[in-house]
Amino acid sequence: MTLPSWEDKKLGTMKRAALWLVTVVGEGNVFTKGELRAAFPETSQIDRRMRDLRDHGWRISTNREDIDLEPHQQRFVSQGEPVWEPGKGRSKSAAAITATQRREIFARDGHICRSCGISAGQMYPGTYEAAQLDIARRSVRGPGGAADVQLVTECNRCRVGGRELTADLTAVLDAVRRLGPMERKLLAGWVEKDRREFSELEQTWAGYRTLPEESRAQVRKQLGLEEGL
Structure with a gap:
């Protein structure tokens, strides 16, 4: 069966991305984010449309799942549902919340x-x-x-x-695994209380970050970082 062209703009972006993977990249091969964006220059959220394919059984690995990949690379592992076929690739309607x-x-x-x-x-x-x-x-x-x-x-x-x-979730779990014993204990306390207490120093820093440059200069002067305004 002849596949539609991935360049056919009458197809949805997700379908075109799927066809690009099958006909240009090929299963098992690596592609870069730059190559993906160059193929779809008119689509600002092409990365998101590519990720949507995972909901239809497509396997696309990043360096989180494949240690041989660089951060800017992904691997097209295997094809899932042929989303370009009639009746395929439809989003499941969200059930109403009771x-x-x-x-x-x-x-x-x-x-x-x-x-x-x-x-x-x-x-x-x-x-x-x-x-x-x-x-x-x-x-x-x-x-x-x-x-x-x-x-x-x-x-x-x-x-x-x-x-x-x-x-x-994967990134958060990975970050937790990298924590040292003291950091892990501190985080566990925040999680258990479901709350984090910010020190006066942290609150002052947060307040400083909200100030325009003219006002920041006055804070720097107060700290002895500037001789004058």
């Missing part, structure tokens, strides 16, 4: 936004805007590269800002 699920998720997450920690009705710092909480669908990439959609409590701001983001 009122019971909503209550359970709010309770599980402590009735706070899991991204920024704000609670419902609390004012965002420096504004008169009150936070509203809702349930968001968060894409989480786990070991093996497959993405799984999980439910999480988020405020209205974080839901909008993180709509296209994918959380990377």
